Amino acid sequence: MNEYTGIADYYDLLMTSGYYNHEKIAKQIADIVSPEQSIIEIGVGTGLLLEKLLELEPNYKLTGMDHTAAMLEIAQKRLGDRAKLFEADILSMSISDRFDVAISNGGLGAFVDSGNELDFYTHLTDDESNIKALQNIANCLNKGGMFIINIQGVHDNYDKPLAEGIVYSQDIVESTTKPDCIEKTFYFKKGDRILATQQLIYRIFQGEAIAALFNKAGFKLSGKDKSGQFFIASKM
Template structure:
């Protein structure tokens, strides 16, 4: 995948901590699902915001590894997490960590669930179905049998704007093609002047397609509580 947050990385924490996510809620929910297991992988650790809360609220012997494909984000994660986590620049299409983890999770990272009422989709930053199969197969190889994959739940993507601390404005625009491929443009503006612009592309797979894809790679749906969906590794 390309270095998809390079332009926005300077403002990423400002956007994410202004109400975009409730990191404490995600961390507590993750810890409930993780339970006594200790070897944990975060997919798309970004600047380390989720990992920081997970390590702060979790047991001292929790062993967190975070991977990301964006150098600028990883640099910020290293500043935030120090030696509390192992961080690596790695792409799910190239990862090779056989049976190293008990749990992997993605909070708006490579994969997550989009839910709108009774309908749900698997959102992926990988546009091609076979790339998703390859990435999920690599992930399955990295999770011990009986382990779990936890995916966050989000609402539908839409256009909106938000005022940030310091008077900056965050805006996102979304366009969708008939195949479920989304193009999302992010803008940071100061009094109408664009300070940063980032374009990301992702694809929504209908839940039936997603379940078939996940099962093909060794993951079976276990449960959902509206915050996380859990798939267990056979």
């Protein structure tokens, strides 16, 4: 599983600089999920999406999980006691609570719109791990519960200026060691100095392999929501 240990502060700077439009994403989730439904975010990061959901509806019952303690420390400061947060590895996660909705805003993975079709990009590189992770998500949902997965654009190389002269850069290449994967290396730089760097590996599922993966884990794919921002799977 890709980790973000050691870069949490830079990650938060990137996310608060508009890498995702969390306010827009939260509004679209609010059109799908009522305040009476309980939500868990898989890969809560520094808590920005849950914060925006609470700004829209303070009565949301929110839980966030992440496997990086430094991310959760920032999320805890941001959210206080308005959401329940816990540290867990998606491959070994086992909790007694059950939820109506799970969200992945890139936490486990995301659907990527290539223009012709939607591919599923995940942080886990082998089939067995992806099935196990999805099963663990299904296990924490009520029957018929929704798994809402963000739809993103194609991963490209680019630079993004941030505050205090810091620049975020990302480079994308096909993996030469793992089939059906890409490698994403990103840097936080200031002048000629690299402040932090990380490499992520994404597995790509395409076509019928996506439905087969989700079905093995106990999900049925329902398709895009009306906004086109999310792909929704339902627990069978």
